Amino acid sequence: MKAIRYIGVSFLKGKIQLAEIEHKRKKRTVTVLAERDTAVDFAQGANLSATHPQLGIFVSEMKSLIRQYKVTAENISFALPPDPMFINIIPVDPGLQGKDLSQYLQWEMNQYFPDASPKDFFIGADSLPLENKTAQQTFMVAVRRGIAAFLQKTVTGLKLKLNIIDIDQFSTEKTLITNYPEILEHEIVLFGLRKNGVDASLIHEGAMTDYRAFLYNGDSDPTKPIMEYLKYLKQKNTDTPAAILLHGIDIAHDFVVSLRTTTGVKQTLEMNSLRKIRTSDRLSKQFMKESYRFAAAIGLALRAK
Numbered sequence: 001m002k003a004i005r006y007i008g009v010s011f012l013k014g015k016i017q018l019a020e021i022e023h024k025r026k027k028r029t030v031t032v033l034a035e036r037d038t039a040v041d042f043a044q045g046a047n048l049s050a051t052h053p054q055l056g057i058f059v060s061e062m063k064s065l066i067r068q069y070k071v072t073a074e075n076i077s078f079a080l081p082p083d084p085m086f087i088n089i090i091p092v093d094p095g096l097q098g099k100d101l102s103q104y105l106q107w108e109m110n111q112y113f114p115d116a117s118p119k120d121f122f123i124g125a126d127s128l129p130l131e132n133k134t135a136q137q138t139f140m141v142a143v144r145r146g147i148a149a150f151l152q153k154t155v156t157g158l159k160l161k162l163n164i165i166d167i168d169q170f171s172t173e174k175t176l177i178t179n180y181p182e183i184l185e186h187e188i189v190l191f192g193l194r195k196n197g198v199d200a201s202l203i204h205e206g207a208m209t210d211y212r213a214f215l216y217n218g219d220s221d222p223t224k225p226i227m228e229y230l231k232y233l234k235q236k237n238t239d240t241p242a243a244i245l246l247h248g249i250d251i252a253h254d255f256v257v258s259l260r261t262t263t264g265v266k267q268t269l270e271m272n273s274l275r276k277i278r279t280s281d282r283l284s285k286q287f288m289k290e291s292y293r294f295a296a297a298i299g300l301a302l303r304a305k
Contacts, residue, residue, distance in 0.1 A: 005031065005073035007160070008300030009062075010168055011042045011081060013195050013249045016061065017294050020071050021277075021301035028302065029278040033287040033294055034069040036061065042147075043195070046084040050149035058150075059157040066158070077164035077303065078151050079171035079296035082199060082213050086112065086121070086142035087167065089128070089211065091135035101125065109142055122148055128209050139211065141167060164300060168192060169199035172247055172271075173208050174299035179275040183267070186242030189233070191226055192296075193248035198222045200229040202238065223262060230263060243267035247295035273298045 003024040010017045020032035040058045042048075065071075086109070096104055105123045109116065121142040128137040148165060155162040169192045176190060184206040192199035196217060202210035212232070214225035226244075233241075244265050246256065251270040260268040273291035277298075287294065 004075070004304065005071075006163060006301045006304060007071060007073045007076040008079065008171070008297035008302075009076065010079040010171070010294070010296035010300075011038065012293060014038065014041070016065060017297045018065055018069070018071070019294050019297035019301045020069075020073050021298070023304050027278060029280060030274060030283065030298065030301075031280045032069045032071050033283050033291070034065050034071075035287065035293075036065050043081045043083040045080070045147050045150075046144060047146070048084075048144075048150040049146035050153045052146075052150055055150060055153060055157075059154050062154065062158055074161055075163045076155060076158070076160045077162070077166065077171075077300035079166050079168045079300055080143070080147065081168055081194060083197075084144060084147060085167060086140075087211060087213070088112075088140045090138055090140050092125070092127070092138040094136045105140060108140060120145060139208075141170075164303060166300065168194070168296045169201055169211065170208065171296040171299040173201070173203065174302045175247075175273050175295045176203060176245060176271065176299075177206050178277065178302055179272060180243070180245070181276070183243050187239045189230065189241040189244045191222070191229075191244065191246050191248075193222050193246060193251060195249065196220070198225040198229075199248075200225070202233060202241075223259065226259065227262065241265055243269065245269055245271045247271045247273070247292040249293065251290075251292055271295050277302075 003022050005020055005022045008019045014037060015035050016038045018034040022029045022031050038061050040054050090108055105125055106118055109123060121144055123142045126139040143165060151165060152162060188203040190201045190203055196215060198214045200212045201208050212229060256268060256270055271292040273295045274288060
């Protein structure tokens, strides 16, 4: 089998994170971890489009990063921050499929964006475990077409092939599953720390079954939203998590220790995104040490077609 390489790209705190992974038979090797500043704020990306004035700047930034780190992959994916996206968990009739499901999802969108055209968003849905015969809880995600067009034109400018556009927190699920297989049979809570926000998910039997986003201004300590999410899970009669894993920005060891004490969950850890994956000798030791920052990018690069 010929080796194929995939690029995953994410965005945190004004920087681009890039991971390249080589897939060969059942072996996967992280060949590149890279990071640089960017002028494009994807957290404020609602107005991005294929004609946006910063498109050329972003293409140049990506070309520079690819050239500097000698990236050779032909397939690229992007993990976007949730801010300009629409993410919700809704009940859906299990019998809805195809066109009927699409029309229902569009109706749901119109409840939140009554002035939006069906052409304004790409809408997707992913069913959660069936709870009863009349309503299936379903993740609904809507990506603005302008953002997708911006990324598609970027990929064209890079002369690459677009593989996946996903949400940062959802992309990290693959990284967690790959690196922590021994705890997947238990309840795991995943927290993504970003500027002025926390993404929270429940991983049940290796699959994401719940998601909430918390925004805050001023005090940047994420302890409050983390505890709020754990309280919410307890109210849903969810078992106490066997582990809490953290990814994203500024995960200080002292904070992890403090959170471990506050939550009472002994397995509270910053995610080691390289724990079970082979790595190239040329990777930056600092990036490897802070691999939790690359969790979303690595998760995307793990997802071959």
